[in-house]
Amino acid sequence: MPNLIQTQNLTFTYHAAESGALGTPSAAAPVLREINLTIQRGTFVAVVGANGSGKSTLAKLFNGILLPSGGKVYVDGMDTLDEATILEVRRRIGLVFQNPDNQIVSTPVEDDVAFAPENLGVPPAEIRQRVDDALKAVGMYDLRRHAPHLLSGGQKQRVAIAGVIAMRPECIVLDEPTAMLDPIGRREVLDTVRRLNAEHGITIVLITHHMSECIDADHLVVMSEGEIVMDDTPKAVFTQADRLTELGLTVPPTTALLHELRKSGVDVPVDALTINACAEAIYKTFP
Amino acid sequence: MLIRTQNLTHTYSVGTPFERTAIRGVDFHAQKGEVIGLIGHTGSGKSTLIQHLNGLLPPTSGTVFFDGEDIHASKQTTKRVRFRVGLVFQYPEYQLFEETVERDIAFGPKNMGLDTGEIAARVEEAAALAGLTKELLQQSPFALSGGQKRRAAIAGVMAMRPEVLILDEPTAGLDPRGRDEIMSGIRRFHRETDATVILVTHSMEEIARTADRIVVMNDGEIAMQGTRNEVFARSAELNAMGLDVPEITRVAMRLRAMGLDLPENIFTVEQAARAILTLKGGGPNAS
Amino acid sequence: MLRDITLGQYFPGDTVVHRLDPRTKICMVVVYLVALFTANDAVSMAIMACFLGLVIALSRVKLRLLLRGLRPLLIILTITGLLNMFLTPGEPIVSFWVFNISAEGIYRAVFLVVRIVMMVMGTFILTYTTPPMSLTDGLESLMGPLKRIRVPVHELTIIMSMALRFIPTLIEETDKIMSAQKARGADFETGNLFKRAKALIPLLIPLFISAFRRADELAVAMESRCYHGGEGRTRMRGLKFRRRDALTGLTGAALLAAVIGLVVLR
Numbered sequence: 071m072p073n074l075i076q077t078q079n080l081t082f083t084y085h086a087a088e089s090g091a092l093g094t095p096s097a098a099a100p101v102l103r104e105i106n107l108t109i110q111r112g113t114f115v116a117v118v119g120a121n122g123s124g125k126s127t128l129a130k131l132f133n134g135i136l137l138p139s140g141g142k143v144y145v146d147g148m149d150t151l152d153e154a155t156i157l158e159v160r161r162r163i164g165l166v167f168q169n170p171d172n173q174i175v176s177t178p179v180e181d182d183v184a185f186a187p188e189n190l191g192v193p194p195a196e197i198r199q200r201v202d203d204a205l206k207a208v209g210m211y212d213l214r215r216h217a218p219h220l221l222s223g224g225q226k227q228r229v230a231i232a233g234v235i236a237m238r239p240e241c242i243v244l245d246e247p248t249a250m251l252d253p254i255g256r257r258e259v260l261d262t263v264r265r266l267n268a269e270h271g272i273t274i275v276l277i278t279h280h281m282s283e284c285i286d287a288d289h290l291v292v293m294s295e296g297e298i299v300m301d302d303t304p305k306a307v308f309t310q311a312d313r314l315t316e317l318g319l320t321v322p323p324t325t326a327l328l329h330e331l332r333k334s335g336v337d338v339p340v341d342a343l344t345i346n347a348c349a350e351a352i353y354k355t356f357p
Numbered sequence: 358m359l360i361r362t363q364n365l366t367h368t369y370s371v372g373t374p375f376e377r378t379a380i381r382g383v384d385f386h387a388q389k390g391e392v393i394g395l396i397g398h399t400g401s402g403k404s405t406l407i408q409h410l411n412g413l414l415p416p417t418s419g420t421v422f423f424d425g426e427d428i429h430a431s432k433q434t435t436k437r438v439r440f441r442v443g444l445v446f447q448y449p450e451y452q453l454f455e456e457t458v459e460r461d462i463a464f465g466p467k468n469m470g471l472d473t474g475e476i477a478a479r480v481e482e483a484a485a486l487a488g489l490t491k492e493l494l495q496q497s498p499f500a501l502s503g504g505q506k507r508r509a510a511i512a513g514v515m516a517m518r519p520e521v522l523i524l525d526e527p528t529a530g531l532d533p534r535g536r537d538e539i540m541s542g543i544r545r546f547h548r549e550t551d552a553t554v555i556l557v558t559h560s561m562e563e564i565a566r567t568a569d570r571i572v573v574m575n576d577g578e579i580a581m582q583g584t585r586n587e588v589f590a591r592s593a594e595l596n597a598m599g600l601d602v603p604e605i606t607r608v609a610m611r612l613r614a615m616g617l618d619l620p621e622n623i624f625t626v627e628q629a630a631r632a633i634l635t636l637k638g639g640g641p642n643a644s
Numbered sequence: 645m646l647r648d649i650t651l652g653q654y655f656p657g658d659t660v661v662h663r664l665d666p667r668t669k670i671c672m673v674v675v676y677l678v679a680l681f682t683a684n685d686a687v688s689m690a691i692m693a694c695f696l697g698l699v700i701a702l703s704r705v706k707l708r709l710l711l712r713g714l715r716p717l718l719i720i721l722t723i724t725g726l727l728n729m730f731l732t733p734g735e736p737i738v739s740f741w742v743f744n745i746s747a748e749g750i751y752r753a754v755f756l757v758v759r760i761v762m763m764v765m766g767t768f769i770l771t772y773t774t775p776p777m778s779l780t781d782g783l784e785s786l787m788g789p790l791k792r793i794r795v796p797v798h799e800l801t802i803i804m805s806m807a808l809r810f811i812p813t814l815i816e817e818t819d820k821i822m823s824a825q826k827a828r829g830a831d832f833e834t835g836n837l838f839k840r841a842k843a844l845i846p847l848l849i850p851l852f853i854s855a856f857r858r859a860d861e862l863a864v865a866m867e868s869r870c871y872h873g874g875e876g877r878t879r880m881r882g883l884k885f886r887r888r889d890a891l892t893g894l895t896g897a898a899l900l901a902a903v904i905g906l907v908v909l910r
Contacts, residue, residue: 120532121503135864157870165868168530171813172858173865175806176777178656184880185777186869197880215656219812222399233869249530252399252559254599279532282604318534323562323604323626330630336637345604349611352633356617413823436829444827452824454849464846468829499853513828 072110074146074241074273075132075163080105081140082127100139101127103296109275111240114267116284116304117277119293120318125277128293129245132275133163146240161190164234168246170226171219179221179229180205180214186237197236204235207270208262224255228262235266241273242266248280256280281308281322285343292317305341324348331355358422359553360410360442360521361386365419367405379405381577382419387521387553394568395557398599402577403557404447407523410555411442440469443519447526449510453498458489458509461498465517483516486549487542504535508542515546522546523555528563536560540567561603565589565624573598586622605629653812655772660888661703662773666782668889669770675896676766679903680759688906689758695899696762705772713768714761721757728753771808778881780805784874785883798874806862814855821850 082102102124109115119125130136131143134150145162148155164186167173176182180201187197205211208228213221218229227247234242244263248256260283266272276283284290290307292300294317300307307314308325321329328340328348342351365383370376380402387393397403408414409421412428412435421428428438443465446452455461462483466476484494487508493501498509511527524543528536540563547554558564564571564585571588573581575598581588588595592602592610602610609623609632618636623629656662661669676695683689700707714721732753734746771779780801787797822832825846832843 120534130864133868135867157872160868160870165865167861167865169861172861174809175862175866175869176775176809177654178775181775181777181880185866185871188877188879189870189872191876191878194878194880194882197878201880215658217654217656219816237870246530252599253601254398279530281533318532320533324608326626327605327608327629330626331633334630334634336634345607345611348608349615352608352612353615353617356637408823411827413826439827440829446820446824446827449824451854452821452828452846452850454846464825464830465828468831517828 073108074111075107075109076144077105077107077131077141078144079141080131080138080143082131082136083139101296102131104141105298107291107298107301109241109273111273112271113288114264114274114276114286115289115291116287117275117291117293118279118281118284118319123293124296125293126245129165129243129275129277132243133160133165135165157190161237162240164237164239164242166227166230166234166242166244166247168249170223170230170250173230173233174218174226177217177219178215179210179218182218182229183232183236186233190237200236200238204232207235207266208232222255223251224258227251227255227259231259231262239272241275243275243277245277246279247276248278248283281320285322292319304343308343309340311340328352358386359389359424361422362406362409363420363422365406365409365421366417367409367414368417371417379577383579385572385579387555389520389553390551392547392554392556392567392569394564394571395555395574396559396561396564396571396600397574401574403574404525406574407444407525407555407557410521410523411444412438413444440465440517441519442521442523443514443517445511445514445522445524445527447529450503450506453506453510456497457495458498458501459494461509462513462516465513469517479516479518483512486515486546487512488538504531504538507531507535507539511539511542518550519552521553521555523557525557526559527556528558528560543567561601562625565603565606573600585624589624590621653771654775655705655709657704657773659702659704659773661699661769663888664892665883665885665889666774666778667786667883668885668892669774670782670786672892672896673767673770675900677763679900680763680766682907683903684907685910688903689755691899691902691906692762696766699769700765703769703773705769709772710765710768714764717760717764721760724760725753725757728756776805776808779808781879781883810858813858814851817854818847818851821847
């Protein structure tokens with residue numbers, strides 16, 4: 071089954087009781103409307119959208135933390151509304167959040183990583199193995215005995231990723247994992263994520279505000295006001311710079327430059343995303 | 358010189374196992390009306406330095422001068438300086454506490470002991486500078502969107518009409534539109550009050566667009582400082598400190614390496630486009 | 645500085661004290677406290693001090709760290725000391741105005757202060773050398789029998805563990821909010837009691853809101869990692885009594901016996 075996550079006419083509205091307090095949207099209007107999205111096994115999908123476009127809500131619907139108000143979410147064919155399989159769903163879809171401090175449950179690092187397998191009832195010897203494997207996969211094995219609150223932001227976030235890898239998930243959904251990090255931390259996290267995708271075949275859903283982080287994705291999903299407005303390759307999405315600007319988003323600086331040149335009549339393709347590709351494309355316009 | 362530090366050193370938790378010298382022998386200065394970009398990776402000492410500039414942290418050794426006067430000369434001096442040097446912390450929206458946005462912005466001016474009329478005028482002025490509409494002023498700060506909360510918090514510092522405004526990563530975690538709104542608020546404040554602005558950020562694009570002078574911190578010391586040209590020209594050194602030059606500058610560097618005769622001072626998309634078009638207009642044999 | 649508070653923190657290490665079963669350590673703390681409050685003369689107190697010294701040495705916890713942990717208690721210690729010094733009746737050796745200080749008073753004051761210091765140090769050794777999760781597991785196992793009378797043992801212990809885990813985070817947060825409000829001219833240090841209490845509002849409201857937000861996010865993160873209560877949960881470090889635990893138990897029993905013996909024999 072190539073489809074790992076599938077949503078069918080997914081609609082979500084916060085109930086009055088859950089809303090209002092603590093910054094959750096208070097309007098009774100649906101946060102998500104008629105979302106039909108398929109995420110294929112092994113792919114790297116990036117999701118962008120302005121604040122309040124419903125991206126984070128969507129992430130929490132993927133693993134059944136939130137349940138659809140209308141429509142369905144299927145994970146590996148399992149309906150997230152089915153209580154009997156909810157733990158299986160959550161095991162398969164690991165979630166990593168923006169603030170690393172609020173998702174680390176224990177200290178030292180290795181005890182935190184053990185949290186999920188412990189919850190899953192994995193035998194102790196295997197937990198040890200999984201914890202070690204997970205920490206090695208994110209390059210934090212040497213710091214396994216450290217207290218997490220003394221680590222850097224990028225390191226904390228890698229611990230959080232190890233914490234979900236220890237579940238042996240099919241997919242990791244990361245909700246703005248780099249928003250609170252400096253450039254070093256951001257690079258650490260992104261490199262880790264890309265490696266997990268390429269080497270371990272883990273499906274990645276990366277929710278972000280940074281367009282440069284989407285360049286390598288297989289698919290780029292653009293959300294606005296609770297709907298999916300674009301779902302294509304990054305190249306194809308970034309050719310529509312004006313549309314993105316309308317949605318309160320930007321294109322990477324490389325694409326912005328190409329668009330700017332094209333507007334001034336230079337015959338240059340607008341889908342060169344990396345720095346080298348962009349320079350090549352511009353260079354070619356000179357005789 | 359409006360603000361200046363002389364041989365400033367700060368050590369945290371002196372005499373404990375956690376003793377750590379965050380900045381060492383720092384000579385920093387800022388002139389009236391200048392916009393300074395302060396960069397450096399997490400833990401490089403930026404946050405420690407800026408908390409000295411308004412007297413929040415007392416130096417372990419060294420002196421901070423404001424307008425030629427040692428800010429720790431007396432308690433009154435320190436207190437006065439705190440209002441003249443406004444400091445906006447990271448994620449400042451987490452400090453909002455009043456019932457309405459208006460009252461929250463008024464907190465600073467009230468602590469200054471201003472009269473009611475003056476406070477009202479300041480609140481109105483600061484709200485306008487930060488880009489908050491009149492309707493928002495009567496709302497609870499907790500009902501605002503993420504970007505609006507951030508601007509309300511920044512307005513709370515602007516309302517003190519500081520002669521130096523220091524902002525620690527004012528755009529972190531916001532979407533592109535939110536970032537633009539914050540940055541244009543800061544530029545508006547600078548234009549209309551001619552205050553000195555010190556901007557701490559990880560975004561080289563923001564620095565490139567806004568700063569007259571760049572100060573780079575590394576391992577508790579000032580590693581380099583100068584104009585954008587001077588600093589971004591040393592991209593290898595910046596990389597070694599975990600920092601980048603703006604992506605556009607990297608495209609321009611790549612093009613220069615390929616043989617295009619582009620100028621060195623390209624930091625923004627507009628500058629790059631203009632330079633490339635000029636080169637094209639300069640004749641068919643430009644390459 | 646607030647961030648110097650080390651209450652309930654765990655400092656990773658690999659000593660025999662760190663490796664003991666958490667249940668052994670919890671029981672030992674109970675035995676230690678009972679012995680400490682039984683001890684009522686210099687000899688028994690000296691035995692207790694030797695025992696504490698031995699544990700500190702074995703655990704390689706830095707004495708400085710323990711002393712720093714006492715800092716927040718300084719006021720309580722001072723008040724206890726002074727009250728006992730002045731209010732204990734006896735032959736005055738120094739007297740001024742209405743106060744009389746007797747030899748008994750000084751002895752009592754020193755005795756009580758030492759006892760509190762030793763009590764706090766002993767319990768700190770437990771949290772300094774035991775990861776919160778192990779502490780939770782140990783407590784849960786020890787309180788297991790209470791489950792039969794429907795006490796939600798697992799829930800109580802996990803709450804405790806989360807509280808310990810978030811102490812450093814919330815301290816850091818308090819520090820940050822305080823600095824941010826000070827930058828807007830808030831004054832936490834001067835004025836009368838009423839004024840100071842009022843000055844805390846700009847600190848407490850953001851702190852509470854932040855704590856709730858963190859709790860909310862933490863709950864989501866825990867559920868996302870398949871947390872569903874204590875049922876069917878396994879442990880990476882299974883609790884297992886070893887020989888060192890038995891030896892420690894014997895030492896504890898000997899300590900208690902010695903102190904009780906001394907007190908009874910006197």
